[in-house]
Amino acid sequence: MNHVVHGDALALGSHVPPGAADLAYLDPPFKVERTFAARLSHGESRAKGTVAYDDTWASLEAYLTWLEARVPIVDGLLSPSGTMWLHLDQRAVHEAKLVCDRVFGAKGFRGEVIWLPGNGSKSRSGPGMSHQTLLLYARGKEPIWNAKDPALRAPFAATSQAMHFQNVDEDGRRYRDRTVGKKTYRYYADEGRALGSVWSDCPSMSANTPLRKETTGYPTQKPLKLLDRVVRASSLPDSLVLDPFCGSGTTLVAAAQAGRRFTGNDIGALAIQTTKKRLDEAGIAYRTV
Numbered sequence: 119m120n121h122v123v124h125g126d127a128l129a130l131g132s133h134v135p136p137g138a139a140d141l142a143y144l145d146p147p148f149k150v151e152r153t154f155a156a157r158l159s160h161g162e163s164r165a166k167g168t169v170a171y172d173d174t175w176a177s178l179e180a181y182l183t184w185l186e187a188r189v190p191i192v193d194g195l196l197s198p199s200g201t202m203w204l205h206l207d208q209r210a211v212h213e214a215k216l217v218c219d220r221v222f223g224a225k226g227f228r229g230e231v232i233w234l235p236g237n238g239s240k241s242r243s244g245p246g247m248s249h250q251t252l253l254l255y256a257r258g259k260e261p262i263w264n265a266k267d268p269a270l271r272a273p274f275a276a277t278s279q280a281m282h283f284q285n286v287d288e289d290g291r292r293y294r295d296r297t298v299g300k301k302t303y304r305y306y307a308d309e310g311r312a313l314g315s316v317w318s319d320c321p322s323m324s325a326n327t328p329l330r331k332e333t334t335g336y337p338t339q340k341p342l343k344l345l346d347r348v349v350r351a352s353s354l355p356d357s358l359v360l361d362p363f364c365g366s367g368t369t370l371v372a373a374a375q376a377g378r379r380f381t382g383n384d385i386g387a388l389a390i391q392t393t394k395k396r397l398d399e400a401g402i403a404y405r406t407v
Contacts (some may be wrong), residue, residue, distance in 0.1 A: 319343075
């Protein structure tokens with residue numbers, strides 16, 4: 119059963135058994151120091167819209183204290199092969215990594231993804247911050263990682279295919295063998311290449327006009343393509359996917375469309391309202407808690 123929970127992430131353990139989830143995606147407030155409003159009707163300005171959530175803090179320490187109280191909750195709900203993805207930007211990601219290191223242990227850190235939303239930058243005093251960071255932490259030694267899922271692959275360049283993929287196996291698939299040291303690796307042309315850790319092909323809602331068809335008007339909504347990739351990378355069919363700050367419900371839609379179960383949580387009434395409306399319109403079954 120899929121669940122949508124209205125409440126603080128601190129209480130998520132009341133609705134999810136320990137060790138039940140294979141993936142948790144966290145998109146908490148970024149410490150932007152502003153209040154975010156939604157655009158609920160066409161032509162409405164965000165300045166006059168309904169308040170979605172407040173992202174102002176007494177200090178960086180206060181923000182980190184808030185975060186550190188919630189990350190262990192998520193850690194306890196992950197399965198031995200589970201992964202947490204924490205999505206932040208330059209305002210607090212470095213300090214938040216230290217928080218996660220304390221919770222998961224430094225060896226739990228499995229890397230990071232740099233996401234380029236494509237919105238450009240406006241800085242006049244240094245390099246514009248045009249990217250966001252997703253930190254990956256594993257609960258155990260062998261986390262789920264679907265490296266060959268098409269969502270994590272990109273086609274080889276035409277020149278590469280012409281030059282290197284000249285062998286054909288018994289099934290008619292073109293491939294190349296590459297020997298490193300004493301080990302030989304086989305690469306198939308139809309599998310494509312691994313995307314790596316910089317994702318520039320998932321434009322944000324405001325960066326690409328066609329994506330506005332999926333917009334809900336909720337501020338800081340992430341594109342479905344981005345969350346589809348996260349879900350497919352770190353979960354299996356019928357895995358339970360958690361989103362403790364579900365906002366507009368993108369993670370939940372991505373999970374359902376990929377054949378996963380979900381539990382989405384948010385303390386904001388507008389977030390729950392937006393998420394439920396989106397799930398209803400998509401014909402996705404869930405239970406409200």
